[in-house]
Amino acid sequence: MATSPDDARPTSSDNRRKPVRTTQYMIAPAGAGISAQTLAEQLNRFGNILWTHDQRGVSGPPIAIVRMPDETAEALRRSTGGSLIIEPDSHLRAASFAGPTSSLIPTTTMTALGPDLTVTIRVLSEAGAPVEQAIVRLVGGQASAQGWTDRDGNVDLALRDEVPETVAAIFVSPRSGHWGLWQQQPYIEADAVNTLTLKPLPLPGRLDWGGEAMRFDQIPDHCRGADVKIALIDSGVATSHKQLAHIKHGIDARSGEDRLWSKDVTGHGTPCAGIINAAAQADYGIRGYAPDSELHVCKLPPDARCSDLIAALDDCLQYGIDVACIGVGCERGSVLVEQHIAMAKQQGVSIIAAAGNSGEGILFPACSPHVVAVGAVGQVGSFPEDSLQAAQAAAATAAAGGLFVPPFSCRGSELDLCAPGVAVIACQSPDGYAVCDGTSLAAAYVAALAALILADHADFKGSFAAKDGHRVERLFQILKDTAQPIGHPWQTGAGLPDAARALGVRSDQRPLAMPLNAGLREMRNAIRQLDRIPFSASQAMIFEPPRGPANVTRLPLNPAPLAFQATGAETATVHELRAAMALAGLAEGP
Template sequence: MARGMGIDVVATVPGLLPAALGTGEAATGGFVVAEIEPARAEALRRNVTPNIVIEENHRLSYGDKPIDDVATRGSLRLAAAGMTQSFPVKLRIVGRGGAPIEGAVVQLASDGLSEGRTDANGVATVTLFLAPGGRARLLYVDVPLDHWDILVHDPAITPGQSYELRAKSVFEAPELLPNFPGDFRFGWGQRLMELDRMPAEFDGTGVRIAIIDSGADPTHPLLQHIKQGFDATQPNIVGGNWAQDSIGHGTHCAGVITARPTSGHAMRGFAPGAEVIVFKIFPGGDFTALALCIRKCIELQVDVVNLSLGAAVSQNVMVDQQLDAAVKSGVAFIVAAGNSGDDVQFPASSRYSLAVAALGAQGVFPESTYDESTFDPTLPMDRGLFSPNFTCHGPRIAVTAPGVSIVSSVPNGYNPESGTSMAAPHVTGLAALLLAHHPMFRVQFRERNAARVNALYQLIHSICAPVALGPDRAGAGIPRLGSLIGTLLPAQQPGTGDR
């Protein structure tokens, strides 16, 4: 009957609302996920009973860098109007030791937008579009591995010329990453949050962390202790290809949370002793996949979940119900606020989440990079710390954490990245340390319930150092561990709560 109504049911998610949707089947409770034409969905929304909610199954994003300024948008209008001439331009991109970089994506915004990819010689050919009196407006090079990207406003590019640009390598930046990676232990963000003051034995042992993202590469030298995962890009959440991270985003988050030092790779995450479960939701992640992952986290008795993802909506009832159920089961959610520079995205906006804004610091990135462009002098600044222009903000922000030029693991190497996606893992890792080592989770909040989660959120608030960026951008401030060092206890087995 559902197909006859133009409704193609593709999945069901348990919940509190009836699932019949006029299918003629008994309402068993929960949500039906279906493909339906927008006009028919709107007609259903107007006619269903109040206890049925019809909402869009939005795709989730994980925070690509927004190379989309006024100059770029204006250039597209000029090109569409046929007001330009076009000229080929060759750009050669080199990196560590002057070696050519293959596979870098080169974008040139002039009076039109052109994109190319570098070949084995590091060369990409792009098109310079020029209207009368026009110019090149923006050059961006997304370097795939081990380098900062390149971003130049108003580059001096003219027709008929070839150019060479050199990307800064993470292995050749002693002023930023001394002795990297062999003896470089803590990133600037971890030092700001005082992880470097923690004794080594305080490592999150006994806590179970879930990372719902693009997967994670357990062959990376820092992540070989990750043994379990699920692939939610498949129709059912199965073991699948969770270890294949084609995007690199989840592997980067995992490094901040749980990197375990090994020979030649000294960087430590916040909780290298924790048990980590990876959920692969990207590419293609949506609210349905997220809801099913959250239910799996309840089943597995996860302690804390990192969500470096979101959608530009205020709420999703299906996901919010799963978050409610999970919190009542003792699962905490640390969620990136979003990178659109406006209102906090969902699920960070949910009352069941702890929303994290991003924080930047001067002097932690090279010039002519995307990271440099995130500093806006018109926004508040405090002792070299700044609120980057991309971070979402508003009254739902709980805390702020380092999220600009964060160097962490990616498949086959390292990359510096910026976003609230990088800020949330700092707080997730810190939360794992608190659950593993703070005495109140050994006694009064040992039981897995909402009180335990709320106590964790309140403790994170209480250890924040205020920062003068405004509560809508910084919340309670920057969580720091230093004040708790005398309070924390050694790891306890088997875990922080009754499983």
């Protein structure tokens, strides 16, 4: 028996029996010729129409954002015979600032049963000043507790059924100005103030480790991304920051207003904006790698959904954007978002997206075939040994040249490239600097390089000058063909982008392994890093999950170092030191 649209409406008796669970949907005509008003009139009796999205300055079918029961949506889908596209308006999540994962937390041998353990943690700078608004996480054998430090640098945390001896780890993540802190099996006193001291955050000045790894230091000074428009689709940008005050273009993707984009409450978009477009400073700060590009901010709200991403993509088309950098994503794909991505590509918008921070399958839209998906890598030695980044390195997958794939970086066959995304010193709102981790930072590095290629590569002044899909494909090809392979494609894609090769400045690849006669300090650092890896595998394993949907299993992590003792230069043989260096990715094999 056929179902009519009227059958899709819940009855009053159904409503009296139990509350009706509703879901936010995007609904659009499958073909052309239906106006936004006509669509709204058709759908008005089936649910609460929140708003109707009609592409701003872009030709395309309208989209109604409707809240309705799932049963109603399914009945409507059946009754319309495929004339409407009906799909959930999924929430988006930011792809940056990955926290410690469960694999980083050691297990305790004790189990405490008794009253709650309440401890006071005080976080200070090396100068003795309190560090305010630092996130402190205390991990016990049974549970964890988290809080923020007050103006005196203090936070009180309570763990149920724990004693000081069962505390497995403590993590401290400051908002800006300092390195974070990671301690395993910390010494905690219940009846005293436990003081932790954070190391100051050095500003790299002209070039950070990521810029050196991608060889931005070997390109001509005039390669600065002039006349290229980059859209940053993220949480906004704090133009109160001294290195970002020059940014003048932006829009709120949901409302279409141009007033709110210059504030970044969550502090997610601001670090990415600095990597792309930070203005040069005389003797401090960070470097923006496409400083002469024109950055357009497409601000997403904290509760962003796929419909907001569609609006941002429409803004890219309206303002003639060349490169779009997307730092958000979701697990579930969207036909309507995919349509807008394809439309943007055909009009010359090259989309670079973060792969995601769950350590699992590539997020959407990064997994789209029309998008370059970027994962994160870190570099051994670019962070203190007791930092949060050291915790990531301890559970990482080793790559070439002292690089590693952090456990949070998403993996899969859709991954195209990897880029710096661990221990990145970046701008932070309102006017500071913070060390950040995440694949959205990696995407920002690649977006900046894409702008330099469009501005200065000869191909885009000749046969690929027209803004169309061929231009986008050529840009993606250059990025991937000139990348340096550093590991398994499932984890690193085509490899680490090479600015010098991409711009035709150099044809050789960057040497990734340090020579075997590396200094004793580097060898000892490698050994110390390896000693922190809490795994027991005896040899490296080559493993590739079956190709398929984004729902993939976790890859095996880095194996443990070879068994040897190295307490000083006199007790470690040359062979053993070389083995340690090889496992750290700092030399060839022994």
